Amino acid sequence: MADLVIRNGLIVDGTGSPGVVGDISITDGVLTQVGGTVADTGAEEIDATGRIVTPGFVDVHSHYDGQVFFDNALTPSNGHGVTTVVLGLCGVGFAPARPTDHEMLITTMESVEDIPGDVLRVGLPWTWESFPEFLNAVEANGYAMNVAAQIGHIPVRSYVMGERAIANEPATPEDIAAMSAIVREAVDAGAVGFSTSRVLAHRTAAGDPVPGTFAAEDELFGIAGAMADTGRRVVFQLAQAGIDGFEPESSVAEVEWMQRLSAETGLPVSFLILQTDGAPDLWRQLMNSCVEAEAMGAHLRPQVANRPFGMLLGLPVRHPFMKRKTFRRVYDETSSFEELRVRLADPDIRSAILSEEDTEFSGDSYEGMGLIATYKPDMVYPLGDDLDYEPLESDSLAARAAAFGVAPLELFYDLMLERDGGTMFLVPMFNYANTNQDDILEMLNHPAALIGLGDGGAHLSTICDASMPTY
DSSP: OEEEEEEEEEEOOSSSOOOEEEEEEEETTEEEEESSOOOSOEEEEEEOTTOEEOOOEEEOSBOOTTGGGTOTTOTTGGGGTEEEEEEOOTTOOSOSOOGGGHHHHHHHHHHHHOOOHHHHHHHOOOOOSSHHHHHHHHHHHOOSSEEEEEEEHHHHHHHHHTHHHHTTOOOOHHHHHHHHHHHHHHHHHTOOEEEEEOOTTOBOTTSOBOTTTTOOHHHHHHHHHHHHHTTOOOEEEEEOSOTTSSOHHHHHHHHHHHHHHHHHHOOEEEEEOOOOSSSTTHHHHHHHHHHHHGGGTOEEEEEEOSSOEEEEESTTSBOTTTTBHHHHHHHHHOSSHHHHHHHHTSHHHHHHHHHOOBOOOOOOTTTTGGGHHHHOGGGOEEOOTTOOSSOOGGGSHHHHHHHHTSOHHHHHHHHHHHHHHTOOEEEEEESOTTSSSHHHHHHHHSTTOEEOOOOBTOOTTTOOGGGGGGO
16 A cells, blocks of 8 residues: 555656646655556555646745744745755855844845845854854754755855955955855755855845955855865855846856856856847857856856846835835834725825835835835736736737826825725836746746746735746
8 A cells, every 4th residue: 555646646757748637655754656547555545636747846945044943844835836945145144143143134135035124133053153053053944845055145145244245355375265164064054056146136124235245256166166165065045147237248248257157167057038129139148158168168157037026016015105204104103904904094194104205214125115106117017816927018008097197196195095905006116027927938938047046935915926836
């Protein structure tokens, strides 16, 4: 008798082969049959008729670095078929760390990844200083899925260089040697890679580019060389190609040095690729160059998203009225979401909010995101009950407001309060230059592509793309 038999499911095995309807049997945690009809009975049987049965998904891009210590289930990834997560992406992380580094690492994680600092202050036990000790602390918890970790450039650089790292000063040869030793130790202890960020939008709580943003080649190649010296096939990961933004020349130059780094060290390099409105075909050039780089011994795997990449706006999260005086007053006076919704529906309050200017912003990277509805209403799409992730241009806030003869912000305000205050607005900032998902499909089918960018555990007030496996 098998421990488990899953019957009549559409088996999609992840190899690229067409799905087939059949059975699967498992005994002692081992697959004993995949496909066909299982003659044996199971101690437990599941009828998967009309369902898709797949291997567990590996989420190569998550930010559960803090959540691993207070959520063993790692929600919401656990509800989307993910059985392995990799944390420590985009250069952020919590090891190595001296006690004096804790607050800086927390506020940086909050600023870059939109994870509430108060939650991290309560949830992080800080029973480690080195990265191997961090891995031991993670392992001691036990989880509903497999957990792997990369070591981040930000904590490494800060640990070695202190304030000079935060000021993004160049690393000395001694600094590079010390960072390389820390990363080598981490890889020997089980780190599956090293990550860094070259995204100008990734800022510290003070509004400065995060440590390592402008790291020179000698620093990056030195760290990569130390990783290669371990003899382990670990990954060198970067957030975004293009230190000067999304300009084609900058992105091409970044990919060029990644190719050299991979060819010289033998390490696979993974970086993020997104389609931008300003250069809607650049992604294709960059991904094709990754295939061409194989001929010179380089292994580049760009991470792509499987849907438009951006954020959600709405009353429960971010919206364009958050810095208006009347909204702040009403928000502070109410004790529940429902009370807030009812107060905002008052015509006098509505009129006051719509007539006001925004108060001064604090510098929080995410604080002004709702203002995109003010300045780019053609990029904002109200979502109905069907949650359409491929809306037409005529569905945009700008187009609908024009059709109704009202200002876009007025329409946003009124729609925001519908569905008991639950209306959400899709803002596809990337991967939607042509107002359809055709280019995304081409990305996913590209031989160099690696599905990533789920960001599980991060961006709590903007979007949750950890659901990508089931999209």
